[in-house]
Amino acid sequence: MSRPSLLHEVRDKNTVFSFMQTQASPALNVDKQILLYLEGLSVSFDGFKAINNLNLYIGDGELRCIIGPNGAGKTTMMDIITGKTKPDSGSAWFGQTINLLEMDEPAIAQAGIGRKFQKPTVFEFLSVRDNLVLSMPDERSVFSLLKARISGEQQDRIDEVLSLIGLVEQQQLGAGSLSHGQKQWLEIGMLLMQRPRLLLVDEPVAGMTHQEMDRTAELLISLSGQHSVVVVEHDMDFVRQLAGKDRTVTVLHQGSVLAEGSMDQVQNNRKVIEVYLGE
Known part of the structure; x- marks a missing residue:
């Protein structure tokens, strides 16, 4: 199995919480x-190229914001990473040894990749704590997990x-x-119970109050370092909060990377202004 290059060497819910x-x-x-x-990476649907020769690298422990207009390929990119969609060409590696394109969705989740969709998908009829219990990696059934004695470590x-x-x-x-x-x-906590190395978070602040947005930014920033966190978001105020002055922001357009850099660099990029941010 060959090791991926860095160019030249440089949940769904059922998947995320699978007990298979x-x-x-x-x-x-x-x-x-x-x-x-x-x-x-490239993938087409009925002649439409949703992902077009995409190259993207996420550092270990990095918090990365990904922005772009509707149809830029953000969701399809996450679908490829999590095994929901197979590309027509290209490669996707988790570290230097795990070839994601050879794995199915449960195997990718088990390898350490968790995905949070825009709409929260918690078990509303259960307590907050029981939601976390059910999210622990375990081979037993849901009902046996709820009845089981939880260890001190758990x-x-x-x-x-x-x-x-x-909470x-x-x-x-x-x-x-x-x-x-x-x-x-x-739901982020439920993913954390799986101890993922990479968290994919899709538009986490849609419908939130300003206070909740601030708390969400604090939470995601606190996760970086121990986890790599990729946040797809449209709210530019929230992206500025997450990115600060130093974190990298990636702009996708027509299925490939249009620009990449600090938030200031991206905001002042003429191509980004034309296709996404507007004058």
Whole structure:
């Protein structure tokens, strides 16, 4: 199995929370500090090229914002990463040893890639805490998980995640009673129970209050370092909050990278202004 180059060497819900056994993937190797390699990817649907020779690299522990107009290929890109869509050409590697194009959706989730869709998909009839219990990696059935005695280590992990997502006081409440923002945080917590190395987050602040947006930005920033986080978002104020002065922002257009750099660089890029940000 060949190692991917860096150019020249440089959930769905059922998938994310699957309890299926899958074939063990190779050990993750990030010796080059790159966690995700997408190289030369192209895919067409009925003659429309949704992804067109896409090259994208995400560093280990990086928080990356990806923006672009509707139809730019953002969702299709995430579909390829998670195994929902197979490209016509190109390569997709998780670290230097895991070929994502040879794996199905459950295997990719098990390898350490979690995806959060725009609409939160929590188990509304269960408590916040039980939502996290159900999200633990386990080969047992849903019902046996709920009835099982949780180990001390598992309890500690649940408490850690509850604290991280800011729902300690709400842990015994039914998830259906949470606000929209809290449901988004809970779903992020459910992904974190799987201990993913890469989190793909799709438009997390749609429909949130300003206060919830601020809290979401704090949460996602806090996850970077231990996790790589890729955030697809249209809200430019939120992207500025996440990107700060130093983080990389990638602009997709017509299925490929139009521009990449700091938020200031992207905002002042003439091509980006023409196709996306407007005058």
